[in-house]
Amino acid sequence: MKRVNLSSGAKWESIVGYSRAVKIGDTIEVSGTVSTDHSGEIVGEGDEYLQTRFILMKLENTLGQLGAKLENVVRTRIYCTNIKNWEKIGKAHGEVFGEIRPVTSMIEVSNLIDDKYLVEIEATAVL
Template sequence: MKRTNISSSSPWEEKVGYSRAVKVGRTIEVSGTVSTDNSGEVVGLNNAYLQTKFILLKLENTLKQLGAELSHVVRTRIYVTDISKWEEVGKAHAEMFLEIKPATTMVEVSKLIDPKFMVEIEATAIMKE
């Protein structure tokens, strides 16, 4: 099967050895994504809703690069540093996925790679034949 790797040019990709997303056949796996813009600045500092919304827009853009769309997402995994913010995170997730309703998990973690990040999301998409 053909494999396509997508890079975001994040400095972490080379340090850790991973891709932003990998497509094999009809399946796309999107790596954990945080709320940074193209210059590496955090979007939505101290705002879980804005960070989540920006992450999901980045995820949508990554899928489009591979010929997919949000409707192909079957699973999201949401990591938050403060589970008490679940409603803010959930609101942004619902705005993007209310009709799609992928399987999802939201868990609290002790910290992410940068203390400015409140949310990290990864996703699995399966394209139609």
């Protein structure tokens, strides 16, 4: 099967050895995504809801580059630094995926790579 690696251009990709997303056959896996814009600035600092919305917008853009839509998402994995704020994260996720309803997990972690990141999301899509 043909493999397509999609790069975001982030410096971390070559250091860590990963791709923004990988498409093999009809499956797309999207790496953990945090709430940073193209200039590397954090969007929604201190706000789980805003970070989640921005992350999901980035995921939609990444999927689009590989010929997929949000409707193709079958799984999301949500990592957060404070599970007590799950409702803010869940609200944003539900606004995007309420009709699509992929399987998901929401997992509290002690830290993400930067303390300002409150949420990180991975996704799997099938065309």
